[in-house]
Every structure is written in C-alpha cells, then in structure tokens.
Amino acid sequence: MAKLLLHIYGLIPADFKDVELEFEEPVNLRHLEEEIIKRYGQEIEEQYISREGLLNHRFVISGDKYGKKIDYDLPDLTHIEEIWFVVPLAGG
Amino acid sequence: MQGRLLRVNLSTREIGVEGIPEQYLRDYLGGSGLAAKYLYDEIPAGSSALGEENKLFFSIGPLNGGYFPTSGRYNVSCRSPLTGLWLDSSSSGKFGYYMGRAGYMAIIIEGQSDQPVYLYINNDTVEIKDAASIWGKTISESIQLIEKESQVKGSAAAIGPSGEKLVPMACIINDGGRAAGRGGAGAVMGSKKLKAVFVSGDRKFEAADPDAWRKVIRELTGKVVEHPLTNSLKTYGTGVAMGLATQSGDAPTKNWQLGNWEGYGKISGMTMASTMLRQHSPECHVCPIQCARYVEIEEGPYAMKGSGPEYETLGSFGSMLLNDDLESIAYMNLLCNEYGIDTISSGSSIAFAMEAYEKGMLSQEDLNGIDLTWGNTEAVLAVLRLILNQEGIGKLLGQGVKKAAQVIGQGSEEFAIHVKGMELPMHDPRAFFGFGPTYATSPRGGCHCHGYLGAFEGRNPIPEAGINEIQDRHATSGKGILAKAVQDVSTAVHSAIVCIFTFYSLSASDLARAINAATGFSYTGEDILKIGERIFNLQRAFNSRFGSSGADDTLPPRVLSSTIGGPVEGLVPNLEEQLQEYYQARGWDSAGKPSQAKLEDLGLDYVIGELYG
Ligand code: SF4
Numbered sequence: 206m207a208k209l210l211l212h213i214y215g216l217i218p219a220d221f222k223d224v225e226l227e228f229e230e231p232v233n234l235r236h237l238e239e240e241i242i243k244r245y246g247q248e249i250e251e252q253y254i255s256r257e258g259l260l261n262h263r264f265v266i267s268g269d270k271y272g273k274k275i276d277y278d279l280p281d282l283t284h285i286e287e288i289w290f291v292v293p294l295a296g297g
Numbered sequence: 298m299q300g301r302l303l304r305v306n307l308s309t310r311e312i313g314v315e316g317i318p319e320q321y322l323r324d325y326l327g328g329s330g331l332a333a334k335y336l337y338d339e340i341p342a343g344s345s346a347l348g349e350e351n352k353l354f355f356s357i358g359p360l361n362g363g364y365f366p367t368s369g370r371y372n373v374s375c376r377s378p379l380t381g382l383w384l385d386s387s388s389s390g391k392f393g394y395y396m397g398r399a400g401y402m403a404i405i406i407e408g409q410s411d412q413p414v415y416l417y418i419n420n421d422t423v424e425i426k427d428a429a430s431i432w433g434k435t436i437s438e439s440i441q442l443i444e445k446e447s448q449v450k451g452s453a454a455a456i457g458p459s460g461e462k463l464v465p466m467a468c469i470i471n472d473g474g475r476a477a478g479r480g481g482a483g484a485v486m487g488s489k490k491l492k493a494v495f496v497s498g499d500r501k502f503e504a505a506d507p508d509a510w511r512k513v514i515r516e517l518t519g520k521v522v523e524h525p526l527t528n529s530l531k532t533y534g535t536g537v538a539m540g541l542a543t544q545s546g547d548a549p550t551k552n553w554q555l556g557n558w559e560g561y562g563k564i565s566g567m568t569m570a571s572t573m574l575r576q577h578s579p580e581c582h583v584c585p586i587q588c589a590r591y592v593e594i595e596e597g598p599y600a601m602k603g604s605g606p607e608y609e610t611l612g613s614f615g616s617m618l619l620n621d622d623l624e625s626i627a628y629m630n631l632l633c634n635e636y637g638i639d640t641i642s643s644g645s646s647i648a649f650a651m652e653a654y655e656k657g658m659l660s661q662e663d664l665n666g667i668d669l670t671w672g673n674t675e676a677v678l679a680v681l682r683l684i685l686n687q688e689g690i691g692k693l694l695g696q697g698v699k700k701a702a703q704v705i706g707q708g709s710e711e712f713a714i715h716v717k718g719m720e721l722p723m724h725d726p727r728a729f730f731g732f733g734p735t736y737a738t739s740p741r742g743g744c745h746c747h748g749y750l751g752a753f754e755g756r757n758p759i760p761e762a763g764i765n766e767i768q769d770r771h772a773t774s775g776k777g778i779l780a781k782a783v784q785d786v787s788t789a790v791h792s793a794i795v796c797i798f799t800f801y802s803l804s805a806s807d808l809a810r811a812i813n814a815a816t817g818f819s820y821t822g823e824d825i826l827k828i829g830e831r832i833f834n835l836q837r838a839f840n841s842r843f844g845s846s847g848a849d850d851t852l853p854p855r856v857l858s859s860t861i862g863g864p865v866e867g868l869v870p871n872l873e874e875q876l877q878e879y880y881q882a883r884g885w886d887s888a889g890k891p892s893q894a895k896l897e898d899l900g901l902d903y904v905i906g907e908l909y910g
Binding site: 264270 | 529
C-alpha cells in the first residue's frame with residue numbers, strides 16, 4: 206500500500222481538501238480519480254466530472270507540487286510527493 | 298434620474314445640469330460607454346492629460362440603485378496621464394449608489410481650480426468647497442473630514458498625496474479602499490486641484506417595468522449566489538487564484554521570468570483567510586459575492602487594519618518581487634490606498650527596478666542606498682516610500698516602467714513589462730493564450746478588465762457571439778475571435794455598469810433582460826454585444842486621435858518567450874496569428890484600423906472623417 210497526499214482545489218465550491226489516501230501499488234491517475242469521485246462525487250460540481258466518470262480535464266489540471274502535469278499514461282504515481290487537482294482561475 | 302448630467306467647470310466655477318439625449322443611453326448605456334461618447338466629442342487633439350482641456354467623467358449605469366447585484370459601481374474616464382490614451386477605471390463600494398441617489402447619471406468636471414477644492418453634491422445642491430485644510434492628507438483622513446463636514450449620509454471618492462503630486466499612476470479611492478485604480482485618473486483630479494467628490498441624495502430608482510425588474514433581480518441574484526465560484530470568492534477572496542498559481546501558471550513571477558515559485562501558498566487567499574482576515578468587507582453595495590477583504594495585523598512592523606490585498610496586489614507586491622511575506626503585502630496595500638496609488642503599476646515598477654539593479658543598470662547609490670534584491674521585503678517597502686513621497690528614484694519609478702526604461706536605457710526596455718505604457722496586470726498570456734490579443738488591443742493599454750478572459754476562457758461559452766464551445770486555454774486558433782467577443786461583453790458590462798465578477802455566472806442575455814426591465818428598451822444579448830463593440834471602436838478612435846495605431850498592438854518580448862520552469866514552460870501564444878484573426882473578427886484592416894463599413898454599421902459615422910481624413 207502507498208500513501209498519497211492529494212490536494213483538491215476549486216472542484217468543490219469553497220472547500221479545499223488536503224487528504225492523504227492509501228492505494229494498492231501501482232496507482233495511476235485513473236485510480237486516483239475514481240477514488241476522488243467515489244468519495245466526493247456528490248460535492249464536486251457537475252461540469253468537472255467527465256462522461257466516463259473521471260475528472261473533466263477540459264477544466265481540471267492534475268499536476269505535482271511543482272506544477273508538472275500528470276497524465277493518464279503515467280503507470281505509477283507512488284513516487285510523487287503531492288498530487289494536485291485544480292480548476293485554474295484567472296480572476297481578481 | 299437616467300438622463301441627467303452635471304457639468305462643473307472648476308476654472309469658471311460654473312455649474313449646470315443637462316439632459317442626456319435618450320439616443321446616447323440607447324447607444325452607449327452609461328458608465329464607460331457614455332464617457333466615450335462625451336469625451337470623444339469634447340477632448341480635442343493636442344490637449345494635455347494634465348492640462349485644462351482634459352475632462353474627468355464620472356458615470357453610473359441604468360441598473361444603478363435598484364438592487365441588481367453589484368450595481369453600486371461607478372466609472373471614471375479621462376485621457377490617461379500614464380498612457381496618453383483612453384482611460385476608464387471603475388470602482389465598487391457605495392459611491393456609485395449615492396451618485397444615483399443624488400440624481401446624476403454622469404458628472405463631467407472640466408477646467409482647473411487654482412486652489413484645492415472638493416465638490417459637494419446633495420441632490421440639487423452642488424457646491425465647490427474649499428479643500429485647503431485637507432490637501433496633503435491621506436485618503437481615509439480626507440474622507441472622514443469631508444463626511445463629518447457634510448453631515449449627511451453619502452460617499453466620497455478622493456485622491457491622496459500621490460494624486461496631488463500628479464504621479465501618473467495615482468488612483469481615486471472610495472469607501473474604505475475600493476479603487477478606480479489604473480491609468481492615473483487620480484493625477485488628473487490632482488491637476489484640477491480637486492481633492493474629492495462627495496455625493497448624497499434621496500432619489501429613488503424606478504424601473505420601467507417593475508414586475509419584470511423584480512423577477513429579473515430574483516432570478517439573476519439567485520444565479521450569482523448559486524454559482525460555485527461565488528462561494529470560493531466569498532471564502533477566500535480574489536487571492537484564491539494565487540493559491541492555484543503553481544498549477545495554472547497564471548501569476549507573473551520575478552518580473553515575468555519564472556513559471557513557478559514556492560511562495561504562492563504563503564501569500565494566497567487561503568492563507569489570508571486563516572490568518573489576518575477579520576470579515577468580508579461590506580463596502581460593496583448589493584453584492585452577494587463579497588470578495589472584498591477586511592484584514593487586521595495586531596502587532597509587529599506591519600501592524601494595520603483595513604482593506605485587504607486583492608489578487609492583483611498579491612501578485613505585484615508578492616510573486617513579482619519574490620516577496621512571500623503576506624503581512625508586508627497587506628501593509629503596503631494599505632499605504633498605496635492611503636496615498637492613492639495603483640498597486641499593479643507601483644509593484645511592477647519596483648520589480649523592474651529590482652531587475653535593473655540585479656543587472657547593474659541601477660546602482661545602490663541610484664536607489665538611495667537601498668539594496669533592492671529579490672525577496673528583500675524591507676527594501677521593497679523603502680522604495681515604495683520613495684515613490685509615495687516622490688523622492689529620489691521614486692520620482693522616476695512613479696512615472697511607470699515605460700518612462701523609467703526610456704531614462705535608464707541600457708536595454709532595460711527588454712524587461713519593462715507594459716502595453717502602450719500601462720504595466721500588465723497579474724495574469725499571464727502564457728497561461729491563458731486569450732490574454733495575448735486582449736492585452737495587445739485593450740484601449741487603455743495592458744489591462745485584463747476590458748476583456749475579462751478569466752470568466753470565459755476554459756470556462757464559459759458566449760452563445761450570443763456564436764461561441765458555443767468552451768475554449769482550451771492553450772489553443773491559438775479561435776483566440777482572436779474569443780478576445781473580440783469577451784472585450785465586447787466586458788465593455789458592455791463596464792457601461793451597464795456592474796462588477797465583472799458577476800460574469801462567471803451571468804451572460805450577455807441576462808444583462809439585456811435586466812437593462813430592458815430597468816429602461817423599457819428591448820435589447821437581446823446580441824444587441825448588448827453590438828453596443829460593446831460600438832463603444833470599443835469609439836475608444837479605438839479616441840486613441841487614434843492621440844497617435845495610437847495597430848503598430849502599438851504588441852506584447853513585451855518577455856511575455857512572448859517561455860517562462861523559466863513551471864507548468865506552462867515552453868507554451869507561448871502566437872500573437873501575430875491571433876492578431877490577424879482578431880482584426881478580421883473586428884472588421885478592421887490588417888494594420889488594425891477599423892474599416893469605414895464597420896464604423897458605419899456601428900453608427901459611428903461621425904468618427905470616419907477624423908480617422909480617414
Ligand atoms: S464581486 Fe467583489 S469587487 Fe465586485 S462588487 Fe462584489 S465585493 Fe465588490
């Protein structure tokens with residue numbers, strides 16, 4: 206089992222989640238997103254969920270703590286310290 | 298109320314009230330649009346921005362006073378002393394609301410007083426009052442004294458010492474820190490020796506169709522309240538975007554060099570909420586969003602209480618300077634609000650000076666002995682004080698980065714980040730490609746408000762403009778068309794005049810419904826876009842009068858090359874391609890000049906003679 210720190214920012218109105226979750230290794234982006242939807246799907250705004258029941262990457266960015274993009278084709282994410290799911294905002 | 302304009306001449310002390318022709322209200326709505334019509338007609342070529350011939354135009358819109366969400370805003374326009382071009386700048390708070398209560402849709406201030414004065418307006422009582430005793434005072438002190446003397450409930454918009462000293466980035470502040478921030482309207486007020494405008498009154502808003510109005514207010518307020526982003530803005534303020542910058546790449550960092558920085562989280566809206574935030578600032582009239590912050594730092598060198606820094610200030614005094622001390626940013630924000638100076642331009646000027654110092658183009662001696670290194674918070678504060686007091690290098694930096702680079706030379710133009718003389722705001726066109734043509738063509742120079750991409754690119758379609766798909770933020774194709782549509786919507790919003798933040802949830806068609814219920818007009822969403830387009834073209838014609846052309850539609854070279862590191866490294870908008878698509882969408886020629894056919898179509902025949910003469 207691997208523990209991963211996930212930051213879920215901007216998908217749920219005004220609720221920014223920092224959660225540590227355990228996964229069987231290896232774990233890829235699809236596994237993470239399935240788990241996120243299972244736990245928080247009710248709260249996540251509809252447009253941020255794709256037809257396949259994953260996160261909608263037309264809006265949602267997934268990246269490591271340095272902002273490097275994480276894609277579905279990465280086979281294992283357990284070596285990544287923190288994973289961020291963010292809806293970018295160019296406001297203010 | 299809708300049709301009244303108050304004209305005040307500070308040279309002759311004449312005061313008069315005029316009716317605004319209904320056709321002007323139909324064609325230009327109010328706010329920025331009405332200002333464009335009057336100032337195009339009345340400010341002659343060759344007049345100086347700080348001279349007697351420049352005019353200041355305060356205006357509100359048709360939705361003012363009737364509980365439409367965020368409709369307490371006002372606009373102020375003039376020829377900008379920073380860019381020499383068109384300027385409109387809007388502010389929230391309650392000033393706009395009280396201007397409506399006083400019964401004036403517009404106040405035009407012309408001439409120049411030879412003594413400090415302030416303008417007192419209470420319904421039909423309009424007086425030019427002596428301001429000698431408040432000249433030189435900070436903004437909050439000045440407003441307190443004026444409100445005390447006035448003895449009626451109202452609101453004052455004032456300048457501070459920066460406006461009095463004619464600093465071209467000086468702004469106008471009202472209601473505890475709300476700012477008509479950009480482009481130097483504060484200096485124009487200073488050149489007229491006008492310290493403040495106080496407004497009060499008891500006129501009531503009456504909708505043309507009260508039933509439709511009530512329905513529209515209920516529905517549209519509901520839409521704004523229910524939008525998920527409203528909650529985020531309410532909880533974390535606009536600084537929420539700084540917390541997302543590591544992933545979005547949107548926050549300019551180290552004078553637009555870096556693509557990422559570990560300090561974003563320390564200066565984010567989330568950190569503000571868990572440390573210094575005391576309450577959502579209640580200053581903005583009928584606003585269900587309440588993004589404005591009221592913060593307090595109880596002790597230490599930056600002890601303060603007052604209006605908290607917005608995202609733009611977190612960027613310009615934070616990431617741009619590698620300053621991760623949130624308390625210092627809140628403190629410097631307060632200083633800027635008290636002296637009345639734009640935080641985007643002043644922070645950007647300091648970032649420019651930091652880079653010039655690093656590269657040896659400015660010495661420590663040039664900087665009054667200050668060691669202005671990246672992230673050196675005390676040095677930033679010391680240079681800011683020089684700008685505010687107009688001492689030493691502060692005199693030059695207060696002129697903006699374009700002027701500063703012209704004086705310093707040595708290739709410093711390469712990192713003077715501005716468009717048409719206005720420092721760019723804190724949104725990176727490499728993160729959202731649509732900002733490329735938007736910044737390049739904005740009538741007031743580098744500006745994110747004339748085309749509020751944040752509400753649309755990667756977020757909302759604009760069906761009224763035939764844009765039915767959400768646009769990928771890093772696509773090039775389509776961004777010229779998107780920029781045009783967003784500019785047209787934004788221009789209409791600034792003319793209507795409501796807060797652009799409502800447009801995360803509302804559409805041009807929603808705005809049309811509200812305007813129709815308020816005025817009895819019968820606009821569609823498409824008509825609203827056309828009104829925005831008309832105003833935008835008129836502002837372009839105003840700029841042409843003062844020597845600007847398509848050759849000025851550019852971005853600084855640094856913004857057209859990659860960030861160092863970060864999530865958008867290697868991604869750069871193709872501005873040339875975007876501009877050609879943009880000009881075509883606008884009906885302009887390939888050099889960016891509006892065609893005669895387009896001007897005729899927009900009912901702007903009267904500008905053709907000058908533009909083509
Ligand atoms: S959204 Fe923010 S800036 Fe706009 S009116 Fe409301 S509180 Fe003021």
